[in-house]
Amino acid sequence: MARPRNFDRDHVLHAAERQFRTSGYNGTSVDDISAATGLGRGSLYGAFDGKHGVLLEAMTGYFARLAQGPRKMLEGPDEGALERLHQYLLRAVHGVPLAADVPPASDRAGAACFAAKMALEIGASDAEVKRLANDCFTVVRAAVVECVQAAQRNGDIDPDADPDDLAYLLLSVIRGADVIGAYGHSPDRLTSIAESAFALLPRPRHT
Amino acid sequence: MARPRNFDRDHVLHAAERQFRTSGYNGTSVDDISAATGLGRGSLYGAFDGKHGVLLEAMTGYFARLAQGPRKMLEGPDEGALERLHQYLLRAVHGVPLAADVPPASDRAGAACFAAKMALEIGASDAEVKRLANDCFTVVRAAVVECVQAAQRNGDIDPDADPDDLAYLLLSVIRGADVIGAYGHSPDRLTSIAESAFALLPRPRHT
């Protein structure tokens, strides 16, 4: 009955996300989004709700990706949980990829966690963004907690350690590595940070 | 011979820094700076060099503060170095205070490290800001490295551990805690992260 829309919604949101990750929220104009997505201004206001609406939807898509990516990587049998955690750490410090087919950290600018970047830039004055960013954090944290508990059940991590505390600490390291990457430090250095964090995980008491 | 300037340069830079930390760089207009500092636009362009010049000078001032604050806190005899590191961690996760007389983390918005925030927002497209931010990081890192080495000499940290790696890791935790603070988590949580990081520091082999 009506004209079908001519663009792929997810493709547009990905392009917008890349732009936001590169230039920040206030550093991105609607024209920038328009140029990056190929969509006219009017279409942007029709399909989303202006610049802020695009951001919220892009972050929601990012959240959905996070809810699957790290989860798939961390879930599994107790046996091997520690090594899965290890691999996750090594990958996570290099940033969150824009999409599955994009190599992580292909450009440092857009490597840092999208949610974290937006939360730092405008989270203080934008409760919705802050909440979404925290949701992103929470979903990853839950996956890490589970993996830590699995490793504990398998006898690879000190059972007396608090899995929650450990997860907060590891995620803090990952977020911090994002920042250090933004300073211009090499990927090798970030890998080294991940290895150090992993090496210090509390092992069971006995040898 | 000429009219003396009527404002305190450092006071203006502090006010500008607070504004930048609260609203971000692109989120702060020259009028905002003008209102926050009480200075007219013309004066801002005379004394500094526009918005960007104000940012650079504010960051330079921040750097100078960093070069002294943590240093004073971390320097000292080998004996007690570990406890100084402990105290530093506990304080650092709650953010970098705007000035000595301002309680740290009086407002979460402005608590996060100024240099880190600017580096994340515009560092990718502003080499000078990126370099300044990295300078801030480097000076703190040097102080932490020294303190770790002191603790090692005193037998409080495993002498086989690489002080550089350890410093990177600890600073990564601190920067990450900034981000988690921006998510809205409570100061208690940040304290807990600091304690966890401290507890995992590698102790010497023997009991």
Place this chain on the structure above:
DNA sequence: TAGGTTTCGGACCGTTCAGTAAATAACCAT
């Protein structure tokens, strides 16, 4: 007190911003 020099503050400039409105194009059901 008069002159020279610098700061101060607000008015002004061209540009760019986010958002809107209206005209056009594409599609499907009939």
Place this chain on the structure above:
DNA sequence: ATGGTTATTTACTGAACGGTCCGAAACCTA
């Protein structure tokens, strides 16, 4: 084919942007 419905594009609006300029004010020297 045609009419109704929606997508798309473009031109436009008022506000806000960063930056400049200039008259007025403040100060020191002489």
